[in-house]
Amino acid sequence: MTRAFGISVFLLLQLCYHVDCCPKGCQCFTPSKVFCSEDVLKDMPQNLSSEVQELVIMTTSIKSIHLESFPLNSSLTKLMLLNNLLNGVSEMAFNRLLELKELEISGNHNFKVLGTGTFKRVGNLTKLLLNYNQLKTLDDSIFASLQKLEILQLKGNAIDHLPRLLFRHLRWLRSLDFSENKILTLDKDIFNSLLMLETLRMNHNLISVLHPDTFINMPHLRELGLQGNRIEDLHLNLLSGLEHLNKLHLRGNLITKIAPGTFPPNLKELNLEDNRLVELSTGVFQHMSFLTDLVLAKNRLSTIPEDVFRNLTSLQHLSLSANHLLALPAAAFTGLSNLISIHLDKNNISSVEADLFDDQEIMEKLYLSDNDLQGLPEGLFIPLISLRTVRLQGNPWKCDCHMRDFHDWLTDANLLMSDVEKIYCAKPKPLKGRGLVFLSREDLVCAESAVNNYPVSTGDKRHRTKSCSLHEMNGKVSIRCTVPRCPAVKLEVQFSDEDGRRLTFADEQKWSDSTQCNNATIILNF
CATH class of the missing domain: 3.80.10.10 (Ribonuclease Inhibitor)
Structure with a gap:
């Protein structure tokens, strides 16, 4: 009786969680994973369980994120905000997410500004994706507290400048992607602190000049993407320190010449x-x-x-x-x-x-x-x-x-x-x-050349000649052959018409005396 009662309570709790306890507009696949995707959803889901570790908010009408958007003692380790109507994130919005390791805010076309202290309390982040928003500027200390960060992406924004000290605290960063922005130049010291970086993508920007020391302090870099820029020249020493570089993408630039020794x-x-x-x-x-x-x-x-x-x-x-x-x-x-x-x-x-x-x-x-x-x-x-x-x-x-x-x-x-x-x-x-x-x-077939597979039939089958040649002049085609004996010579011609049909024309000439056939002419009419 006790065991049956326990099972009933467990099933009731599960039913409560999946039906009654899951926030409105969301789906709760497990107690730790919640997915919300309703365009009528205008605020962050309420009554979110403290057990939730992964939360995905996608294609909703949510416009802002603030401190109260998340419960106290939140256990969130992964948060994804994709293709919403976000136009602002409070600098205190993530202060309760002390366990957060992965954060993505992407595809929000009205999201233009990130406050300096936005990531101040999420020092455990290892992955930060801010792709395809409309961010235009970044404060040089915005990533200062993210010293455990390994992956950083800001693809598809409107950033035209990277502050010189922007990455100075990201010593464990392995992958960096600022593709599809409007970056014009790169400070020669911009990547100096990224000693562990393995992948760097700066594709499809407006970069025209690279200082020889731009990549000097990146000993572990394996992939470098610079395609779709306006680079005209590669300095001989630009890549000299990249001893482990495996992939180099320079497609779609304006490079006119390359000196020997440029590539590692x-x-x-x-x-x-x-x-x-x-x-x-x-x-x-x-x-x-x-x-x-x-x-x-x-x-x-x-x-x-x-x-x-x-x-x-x-x-x-x-x-x-x-x-x-x-x-x-x-x-x-x-x-x-x-x-x-x-x-x-x-x-x-x-x-x-x-x-x-x-x-x-x-x-x-x-x-x-x-x-x-x-x-x-x-x-x-x-x-x-x-x-x-x-x-x-x-x-x-x-x-x-x-x-x-x-x-x-x-x-x-x-x-x-x-x-x-x-x-x-x-x-x-x-x-x-x-x-x-x-x-x-x-x-x-060839005109004006010896042809070795056009036999001429004579009256005596024991004699076959291979010394024939095909000639063309002013649109007139002739075949010249030398035969050892010619009491009778039969000429047969095959060709294909415009419809692909094969046509055959033949004529036979006989002489009473073989001496009479010297320089003889046989004319086929067709």
Whole structure:
């Protein structure tokens, strides 16, 4: 009886908690986790249990947070205020949240000001996220009490300046993100206290100049994001102290040149896409044997030195898309045996060397689309035994006899993704617009060149000649053959019309004396 009574009381208490005791407009999944998301909710939930440790307030009409918003003796360790209508937070609002470790106030488009003492009593915070608000300024002592902070984000605000002493107390900070603001400059001492910082993101600001000592005191930095700024020059010593830097993102700046020795040797990922690089010096990537990803797309490169990538023995992914490249040195990729993908699309490349990819046996993806290629050398794809994806469309292919090797490879290759049906002929005129893979090998013929697979039938089957040539002049096509005996010669011509139908025309000529067929002419009318 006692046991049954105890179980009944326990179930009653649970029912009370989940139905009657949970604040209005909220859901209480467990006694310690509460989620509130009702647009009619205009004030912080009342009667919040002191047992609640995680509270999420999302898409409500709450406009302000103050001291009375939270109960005395609160056990909150995590508080998230997302996409509300907040326009103000009292400097005393969090004074009762002494156990708070994670705080996020994000997506509040009317939230513009943070008081100096807002975080004074939450010294146990390890994570503070203030993303996508409209904060414009920060007092240099606003984070003074957050000496345990490890993660700080203020993405997507309207901050244009960072006070020089803003981070001086954040000695345990590991990740800092001020992306998508309006920051114009960085004081050379701004990061000096961040000895433990591992990730720094300042993407999509308005930074144009970086002092050589900006990152001098950051020995543990592994990732640096500076993409989407207005940086024109990288000082030779700017990154020299970042011995553990693995990822460097410089996409979308205005960089025109890079001196050899600029990049630290332990880099694994380097993104220089969408800058204004006109040339690469021979030693710009020297001593970077750990680099696995290099992106140079959307620059203004017309040539590259033959040995510019020579030391990148760990390189797996290389992108040179959307430059002005006309050709590639034969040894451009020599020694890069770990390459998995090469992007060479959207350039002006008109030819490639047959041995260009000789060292790329494990390469899986090759992009050569949207160039000026008319043909490819015989044997180009032989080393690429692992190739699974190839992009070749958007080139003015000349579908003649020189394309037979490529045609054979293309129809036999085991490609998973290639868009081979989009490889269209630009020349000759009868094949213009036709898909290469839909042509037969016999369709690929050359004018003014010896043809070895056009036999001429004679009256004696024991005699077959292979010395025929095809000629074209002023739109007139002729075939010239030398035959050892010609009491009878039969000429047969096959071609495809505009609808793809194969047509055959034939004629036979006989002579009573074989000497009469010297320089004989057979005319086919069709």
